[in-house]
Each structure stands twice: as C-alpha cells, then as structure tokens.
Amino acid sequence: MNKTSKRALGLLLAAGFGWGAAASAADTLQDVMQARGLSQQDVLAAAKTYVPTGGRDEFVAFSSGGQSGQIIVYGIPSMRILKYLAVFTPEPWQGYGFDESSRKILDEGKIDGKSIAWGDTHHPAISETDGKYDGQFLFINDKANPRVAVIDLRDFETKQIVVNPIYKSEHGGTFVTPNTDYVIEAAQYAAPLESKKFYPLEQFNEKYRGGVTYWKFNRAEGRIDPAQSFSIELPPYSQDLSDAGKGPSDGWSFTNSFCAERYVGGIEKGRPPYEAGCSAKDTDYLHVINWKHAAELVAAGKAVKINGHNVLSLETAIKEGVLFLVPESKSPHGADVTPDGRFIIVSGKLDTHATVFSFEKIQAAIRAKKFESKDPYGVPVIAMADAMERQVQIGLGPLHTQFDSKPCIAYTSVYVDSQVAKWNYCDGKVLDKLSVQYNIGHLMTMEGDSETPKGHYLVALNKLAIDRFTPVGPLHPQNHQLIDISGDKMQLLYDMPLPLGEPHYAVAIEAKKLKPGVRYKVGTDSRTDKPHPGAVRAGEEKVVRKGNKLEVYGTLIRSHITPETIEAQVGDEVTIYLTNLERAEDETHGFAVSTFNVHASIEPGKTVAVKFKADKEGVYPYYCTEFCSALHLEMQGYLLVKPKGWQPVKATMATQGYTENDYRATVKKVADTQAVIDSVVGYITSVNYKDYPDVVSMVEDATDQLGKMKDAKAKAEAAAGKKDWEQANLWSEQVFQYQVKAADLGLRAKTYLEQHGAHKVAK
Ligand code: K7E
Ligand code: CUA
Numbered sequence: 001m002n003k004t005s006k007r008a009l010g011l012l013l014a015a016g017f018g019w020g021a022a023a024s025a026a027d028t029l030q031d032v033m034q035a036r037g038l039s040q041q042d043v044l045a046a047a048k049t050y051v052p053t054g055g056r057d058e059f060v061a062f063s064s065g066g067q068s069g070q071i072i073v074y075g076i077p078s079m080r081i082l083k084y085l086a087v088f089t090p091e092p093w094q095g096y097g098f099d100e101s102s103r104k105i106l107d108e109g110k111i112d113g114k115s116i117a118w119g120d121t122h123h124p125a126i127s128e129t130d131g132k133y134d135g136q137f138l139f140i141n142d143k144a145n146p147r148v149a150v151i152d153l154r155d156f157e158t159k160q161i162v163v164n165p166i167y168k169s170e171h172g173g174t175f176v177t178p179n180t181d182y183v184i185e186a187a188q189y190a191a192p193l194e195s196k197k198f199y200p201l202e203q204f205n206e207k208y209r210g211g212v213t214y215w216k217f218n219r220a221e222g223r224i225d226p227a228q229s230f231s232i233e234l235p236p237y238s239q240d241l242s243d244a245g246k247g248p249s250d251g252w253s254f255t256n257s258f259c260a261e262r263y264v265g266g267i268e269k270g271r272p273p274y275e276a277g278c279s280a281k282d283t284d285y286l287h288v289i290n291w292k293h294a295a296e297l298v299a300a301g302k303a304v305k306i307n308g309h310n311v312l313s314l315e316t317a318i319k320e321g322v323l324f325l326v327p328e329s330k331s332p333h334g335a336d337v338t339p340d341g342r343f344i345i346v347s348g349k350l351d352t353h354a355t356v357f358s359f360e361k362i363q364a365a366i367r368a369k370k371f372e373s374k375d376p377y378g379v380p381v382i383a384m385a386d387a388m389e390r391q392v393q394i395g396l397g398p399l400h401t402q403f404d405s406k407p408c409i410a411y412t413s414v415y416v417d418s419q420v421a422k423w424n425y426c427d428g429k430v431l432d433k434l435s436v437q438y439n440i441g442h443l444m445t446m447e448g449d450s451e452t453p454k455g456h457y458l459v460a461l462n463k464l465a466i467d468r469f470t471p472v473g474p475l476h477p478q479n480h481q482l483i484d485i486s487g488d489k490m491q492l493l494y495d496m497p498l499p500l501g502e503p504h505y506a507v508a509i510e511a512k513k514l515k516p517g518v519r520y521k522v523g524t525d526s527r528t529d530k531p532h533p534g535a536v537r538a539g540e541e542k543v544v545r546k547g548n549k550l551e552v553y554g555t556l557i558r559s560h561i562t563p564e565t566i567e568a569q570v571g572d573e574v575t576i577y578l579t580n581l582e583r584a585e586d587e588t589h590g591f592a593v594s595t596f597n598v599h600a601s602i603e604p605g606k607t608v609a610v611k612f613k614a615d616k617e618g619v620y621p622y623y624c625t626e627f628c629s630a631l632h633l634e635m636q637g638y639l640l641v642k643p644k645g646w647q648p649v650k651a652t653m654a655t656q657g658y659t660e661n662d663y664r665a666t667v668k669k670v671a672d673t674q675a676v677i678d679s680v681v682g683y684i685t686s687v688n689y690k691d692y693p694d695v696v697s698m699v700e701d702a703t704d705q706l707g708k709m710k711d712a713k714a715k716a717e718a719a720a721g722k723k724d725w726e727q728a729n730l731w732s733e734q735v736f737q738y739q740v741k742a743a744d745l746g747l748r749a750k751t752y753l754e755q756h757g758a759h760k761v762a763k
Pocket of ligand 1: 399
C-alpha cells in the first residue's frame with residue numbers, strides 16, 4: 001500500500017470509528033460579559049437572536065437586493081444570510097447567465113432587443129392563498145428597466161422575467177391579490193406609452209402617461225401569462241407604491257402618486273428644479289381602482305392594444321367606474337392596506353401624519369357619486385375628508401407601514417427622525433417610538449402584509465449605516481436592524497450589515513411554510529421544470545457531430561465527468577449537456593471550461609447545457625467547481641481544440657511502469673476497504689434507515705457507486721490475466737475510488753442516523 005492510499009484508508013477508519021475529544025473553555029457568562037464589555041441587555045438580545053449550531057430560524061426573509069438586481073434570503077431571528085437569488089443579474093455561482101437555460105431567462109428580460117445585465121429590485125412579494133402567504137412563489141420588480149420576475153420557491157430559482165410593454169420605469173410592484181390571480185406593477189416616471197415614440201416635454205400633459213399593470217399569474221404553470229394581463233392607463237402623475245385590497249376591499253387596489261403637479265423641471269434652461277415643482281401643492285392623489293371590474297372589461301374586449309398589450313384607456317376607466325382619485329398628503333410613499341382590508345394607510349414624506357383612509361367611506365362616496373371635483377383628465381376626485389377615517393401625528397417623514405398580529409397595531413417608518421413609530425390605527429394613539437440607525441426606509445413585520453401577520457419581530461431597513469460597522473471604504477453596507485415587538489416596548493436586538501445593493505423592501509414568511517426540494521427528477525431542466533432534451537443516463541453518454549456542431553451528452557458523478565476528453569476542431573460550435581446523476585442531498589457539481597466564459601451549477605438530478613464557439617486552437621482544461629468529494633480536484637478533463645488538418649505525431653500515452661507488486665498491494669487495499677464498507681453497511685441496515693429519505697438517497701448513490709465496481713474489477717482481472725500490470729493496477733485503483741465514494745456516502749449516512757437518533761430494528 002502506498003503512502004497516499006494508506007492515509008485515505010486511515011481517514012475512512014477515523015471517520016467511521018474514531019472519537020475526538022473536544023476541549024471545553026472554562027469561561028463563565030460573567031467572564032465573557034466582562035471581557036467583551038456586554039451589558040445584561042446585550043446578552044438578552046444575543047440570547048433572543050442566537051441560533052445554536054445546527055438550529056434553524058423561525059422565519060425566512062426575502063429582501064430586495066436593490067441595484068444588485070438580486071434577492072437576499074436571510075433567517076430571522078439569527079439574521080444569517082442564507083442565499084442570494086439570481087434574478088436580473090448574471091450570477092456565476094448559480095450558473096445564472098453562464099448556462100443555456102438560465103441565459104434564456106435573462107434573454108426574456110431583453111428590452112428593445114438589448115440585453116440588460118442588471119436590475120434595480122425594490123419590492124418582493126410572496127404568493128398568497130386566501131390572503132395568507134403560501135410559500136410557493138416569489139415575485140420582484142425592476143424599477144430601472146420595467147420588469148417583473150417569478151421565482152419558484154420549490155427550488156429558489158428564477159423561472160421567468162416579463163418586460164412591461166408600456167412603461168419606461170416602474171415602482172409600485174410587486175404586490176399580489178389575495179389569491180395571487182394578479183401581480184400588480186405600477187409605473188413611476190410618466191413617459192409616452194407607445195414604445196420608441198418621441199414627444200417633447202412640452203407635450204407632457206397630453207402625451208405622457210402613467211399606469212398600473214395587472215399581470216395574470218397562472219399558478220398551475222407557475223408563470224405569468226402576458227396574453228391574459230392588462231394595464232390601466234393613468235394620468236402622468238408619478239405612480240408610486242401600491243397594495244391590493246383584501247377581505248372587504250378584495251377586488252380593488254390602491255396606488256399612490258407624487259408629483260401630481262405634473263411638473264417638468266429643466267434647471268439648465270432656467271426652470272426651477274423637479275424637487276421644487278413636484279412638491280409645490282399640498283396634496284397628491286391616491287388612485288383607487290376596481291381591478292376586478294377592469295378585468296371583466298378587458299375580457300369583454302374593451303381594451304385597446306398598445307405595443308401588443310391590453311390597455312384599458314383612461315377614458316374607458318373613467319366611464320366604466322374603474323378609477324377614482326383621493327387627495328393624500330403631499331409626496332406620499334407607502335400605501336398599505338390593513339390586515340382586515342378595511343383601511344389604507346398612507347404617509348406623506350413631507351407631512352408628519354399618517355392618514356388612515358376608510359375603504360367603506362370611499363365606497364359610500366362612490367355609491368352616492370359624491371365627488372369634490374374632477375382631475376384635468378376627468379377622473380372623479382373624492383374629497384379627502386369624505387374618505388378619511390383619521391390622521392395621526394407620527395413624526396418627521398413617515399414612509400411605510402406594517403402590521404402586527406395584535407389587532408389595530410401598526411408600525412410606521414419615520415425617515416427624517418430615524419425612528420419606528422408603533423401606533424394604533426383604530427384609536428389613533430401613538431404607543432412607542434424607537435430610534436434606528438439611520439434613516440429608515442421600509443420596515444417589515446413577519447408576514448406583515450398578509451391577512452394574518454405573525455408579530456414577534458420587525459426589521460428596520462435603514463438607508464444609512466454610517467458608523468455602525470467596521471469601515472470598508474466610502475460605500476457602506478446597508479443596515480438591517482432586528483427589533484423585538486412582542487412586548488409593549490420595542491427592543492432593538494441586532495444590526496446586520498447587508499453587503500449587496502440597497503434593499504428597499506423585504507418580506508418574511510414562517511420557515512415551516514417553505515418546502516423546497518433537495519434534488520430534481522433526473523434529467524430536469526430547472527428553468528422550464530421539464531425533462532431536458534440533453535439529459536442522458538449513466539452509460540448513455542455520447543458525442544455527436546453534425547457538420548461543425550459538436551454536441552456532447554455527458555454526466556457527472558463523484559468524482560468524474562463523462563466524457564473526460566472532448567475533441568473539437570477550430571470553428572466548432574460546442575454544446576456540452578451535463579446531467580448530475582447524484583441523488584444525495586447537497587451533492588452539487590459545478591462545471592467550467594477554461595477561458596470560454598461558461599459555468600454551470602448542476603444540483604442533483606439537474607441537466608444543463610453550456611454552449612460556446614471553439615474559435616481558437618488550444619488545450620483547455622475543464623473541471624468541477626464545487627468541492628464535491630475527496631477526489632474533487634481530479635474531477636477534470638480536457639477540451640482539445642485542434643487546428644484544421646492536424647495529424648498526430650505520437651500515438652501512445654506515457655506509462656507509470658506499475659508492477660505486479662503494485663497491483664497486489666492495490667488489491668489488498670481494496671479488500672481492507674471492503675471490510676470498512678461492510679461494517680458501515682451492517683450498521684445502516686441494522687437501524688431504521690428507511691425512515692429517513694435523505695439517508696435512502698445516500699444509500700442509493702452508494703449502491704450505484706458499488707455497482708460500478710464489478711466492471712472495473714473485471715477489467716483489472718482481465719489485464720492481470722494478460723500480465724498488463726499497468727492496466728491491472730489502474731483499474732484496481734478505480735475499484736478503490738468507487739469504494740471511497742461509497743464509503744464516503746455510507747459514513748455520512750451513518751453520522752446522519754446517529755445524530756437523528758435512529759434506532760435498531762429487529763431482523
Ligand atoms: Cu420606499 Cu422602492 Cu418601496 Cu425604496 S421604496 S425605501
Ligand atoms: Cu464534482 Cu467537484
């Protein structure tokens with residue numbers, strides 16, 4: 001036995017049968033508090049957020065990643081980041097934008113034929129059933145390039161990007177209706193709705209428009225259906241945040257606006273700037289929209305087509321009683337419907353109040369046709385006093401509102417004051433204020449915009465971190481602060497630096513509602529959820545040439561890539577399909593080819609394709625990019641790109657000169673290893689391992705590995721019969737590799753069973 005293989009066997013033995021002694025620190029809690037300068041309060045906060053090793057969080061938050069174009073997933077209360085979800089921006093770890101299937105998703109987001117490789121994500125929304133988060137899908141918008149993405153929470157992958165066909169920017173999305181029939185997306189900066197159409201700013205009032213789009217979501221398909229979607233044309237007020245009605249207000253939606261002045265700046269021409277003209281008047285407008293009626297009108301053929309998209313014109317929306325306006329305090333930001341669906345809370349950034357609008361009062365005014373005026377486009381305006389339940393003094397610069405599990409309790413972010421205000425929207429009392437660091441934008445309670453908020457925690461999504469963290473240069477991380485809201489007084493628990501874009505809004509769901517898979521059905525294209533046409537099973541791997549198109553149908557399993565050599569000619573268009581044959585949880589392989597800008601992440605069962613033009617001669621290693629196994633570094637191969645007319649000069653590979661003794665030693669090593677495997681198998685089969693699906697998949701994978709031994713062993717023995725010790729030893733080493741992989745799985749299964757309290761079963 002050589003040194004390396006002795007060590008390998010030693011490792012296996014140690015892992016299977018060894019016990020390590022852990023040294024315990026002598027510190028007491030008091031020692032640590034003193035040494036680290038922690039107060040009683042700090043320790044209490046730590047205890048409330050700490051999740052011990054192996055423990056899980058109670059809630060999972062999905063935060064917008066702002067200018068990163070991604071979504072950040074973290075646990076609450078630990079505030080541990082769990083994942084970044086690739087949405088609008090290429091992300092190599094997930095292969096997103098570097099394999100063919102995910103490229104197609106990014107290509108759906110092309111605008112006017114051009115790729116847009118980033119996004120400005122603002123508002124994620126979790127799908128709802130009967131007004132409750134159901135944990136199935138996630139949506140998010142892109143403010144800069146008006147788009148909406150669909151993420152499937154079965155695998156946390158982006159499945160679709162839809163481009164808004166009539167806007168140039170958007171903001172009031174994504175918000176879902178109580179059964180996720182529609183995903184709402186409202187415009188932001190008004191522009192002509194026809195694509196690539198120019199009108200001068202002087203024609204702003206006549207030719208520029210806003211709108212709100214209702215994307216039809218087909219839950220069975222898990223995709224938005226653009227053909228069944230529609231928009232309502234709105235005046236060129238800058239539409240802002242939206243919310244869907246619920247309970248009594250289901251069927252309606254609410255979108256506020258700023259710059260209802262329709263002011264157009266131009267300081268370089270001597271005009272006062274936008275900020276002056278857009279906040280000159282005391283009020284802006286809350287748009288109150290009967291979307292259910294609008295959908296019926298669209299179904300009845302009352303929509304016009306703009307850029308191929310159904311648009312209900314402003315005129316039709318007014319005539320048919322779909323659209324109403326209510327003045328709201330100037331420069332508002334959030335429009336949040338209370339969990340009971342009875343009120344809409346709007347705060348004006350330049351006001352100190354939160355205004356509670358009553359849906360019932362709004363409806364009474366509409367029924368009585370009691371309008372104070374019409375706007376310049378003829379939209380009926382309901383008097384603020386007729387729509388309002390009450391106004392509550394909150395602080396300087398109130399923005400967004402979220403809700404507690406306790407009835408009537410709301411939390412409003414107060415930007416200028418850098419505070420969270422807790423108040424009662426039923427009686428108007430302010431109950432508590434807590435300073436945050438610094439300048440809070442959105443805030444999030446647990447399941448806070450569903451009909452059944454869960455209380456417990458609130459996260460303040462602060463715009464500025466300033467001095468909170470170790471300096472990392474002029475661009476600071478963002479600061480998400482966890483706040484305990486279970487008592488009468490809010491308690492600040494934890495600061496989390498978020499190092500990826502400016503998150504605007506976040507949503508959090510009970511962790512137990514999320515049930516993502518750990519593997520795909522073998523051969524799945526994860527971006528379409530369908531069988532991948534390039535999938536092959538073990539033993540079916542092949543290379544097909546069609547003219548200058550080279551198609552490689554390969555597989556991945558610890559620790560090799562099949563094929564191990566790909567021979568191409570300069571100018572070939574190479575497509576490499578790869579299927580990960582593993583079943584065990586977390587056995588992801590990556591795949592990269594040197595210098596061709598392709599990369600894939602291939603989780604168990606997944607099939608992906610990478611495609612590139614072999615436009616240069618040379619030798620290009622390819623390899624697995626995830627440390628998947630002891631022999632991960634050896635999970636490699638070569639792409640040989642031969643020049644035209646190339647002829648071999650030498651036909652044989654160099655040899656190692658292995659002798660019969662080497663072969664005998666390897667055979668002995670194989671026999672010793674088999675003893676280890678047998679004992680592990682003995683343990684696994686002696687307990688109730690079949691009760692653990694994770695273990696069953698590990699055992700299946702291990703059995704697969706062992707199944708391949710037979711063939712390698714036969715080859716070794718045949719070579720030995722011919723006294724070809726080189727081949728005999730190498731094939732015998734391959735037998736050992738299958739054993740190592742099987743043992744690796746077996747030991748992991750054994751550890752799992754021990755840690756999960758498996759018990760003996762009678763034989
Ligand atoms: Cu206030 Cu886009 Cu909702 Cu930023 S948004 S904070
Ligand atoms: Cu597969 Cu590393």
